[in-house]
Amino acid sequence: MAIIGQGYVGLPLAMAAVDAGWTVIGVDIFEPKVTQINGGSSPVEDITDIRLQAALTNGFYKATTDYSLISNASVITLCVPTPLNQKREPDLTLLLSAAKAIAPFLSNESLVVTESTSYPGTLRNEIIPIVNKLKPKMSENVYFASAPERVNPGDALWNQKNTPRLVGAIDAVSQERALAFYESICDATICVSTPEVAEAAKLLENTFRLVNIALINEFTQLCSASGINVHEVIDAASSKPYGFMPFRPGVGVGGHCIPIDPLYLSWWARQNGSEVALVELANQINLEMPNFIADRAVAMIDSFKPHPKILILGVAYKAGVGDTRESPVLELQHALESKGIEVAWHDPLVPSWRGTKSVGLDWDCDLAILATKQPKVDIAFLLNRGIAILDCTNSYPNTTGVTSI
């Protein structure tokens, strides 16, 4: 099989497929990444170097920039980024260029699957016409399905194997082939009637998270103004055995999915003459959180301090990964700086970020904000220095010197 894009989605999928007995070609256009991977060094936290090296040494996997090497593949999955353009609208440039690049090398009877997140209709209206136009004449039968990736990087429990996989194909033969493929690597597959259902389900999943995070972020601001501990409220509500699911407040939403996918949804709604007012409001509420946290931080610093300094702990968008894409911590930094505060940051998984480097925990500061709980950050070291901590992750409840948002 061949996997196009060797990032947070493509590389773990490659390793899961190797474990299931497939021989995998991983194609990526970014040559330094290909060199790194073939050198046995994993660019993704969830894949250890040892696991990668075993797959490379046994000859079951290799990365390449050369698309022609996919010509023997019976299954090709597209796992490339689907970001936003400057207008904050879907940008399918990379996905469409990947479709163009695979097409000339597709063999007869091969299966093409899109795993990248996109709006309903992407496979049918965007990918299939390109592939059918550019595929070799002798490759008469090419099959198509959508199986959106649901992986949650840094999650110790849920992975490609044990997360049920949605599969929606363009016709019955495609569905049969796509199910056979995913059944070989996943514990459970779920058949849906069309690719559009699978594509829409993925957008619904991430929009559900966005909206619920916004609700709890708004609730947090209310509780804070009334002196109520929102975490105690969430714990109390969670005791209801049905109809409630706990979400926790934080700096905002980040990463390649939750801030972006709802914008794919709202763009798609506009194409259909509709709007998603709730989703847009939720987005707005989440974007206000960095300001709220900056205000809370300022209130914790002695107002007579002439040049206040704050150390941000964790700049990745979530715990356990070094991924800073769309991290809301950037807006937190801007909000603090706009209040005249000098800001530095510490993140053991992110050596450099936007041209600055992670500083040590001994950096001279008046307050630390725990924005993302990364492993191996010695909170006790800061507390022993007498540095108070504003904790946006509720990781240290009932700890002297630590205040949860």
Ligand SMILES: NC(=O)c1ccc[n+]([C@@H]2O[C@H](COP(=O)([O-])OP(=O)(O)OC[C@H]3O[C@@H](n4cnc5c(N)ncnc54)[C@H](O)[C@@H]3O)[C@@H](O)[C@H]2O)c1
């Ligand atoms: N990261 C996640 O947690 C996650 C979870 C579920 C779904 N997704 C979706 O999966 C898709 C991929 O996300 P990701 O996080 O793996 O991205 P990523 O940036 O980690 O990796 C994508 C890789 O694709 C390569 N690439 C880009 N264009 C290419 C092309 N034309 N040909 C070959 N390689 C190309 C890039 O160099 C990069 O290495 C996106 O649609 C994303 O929304 C991501």
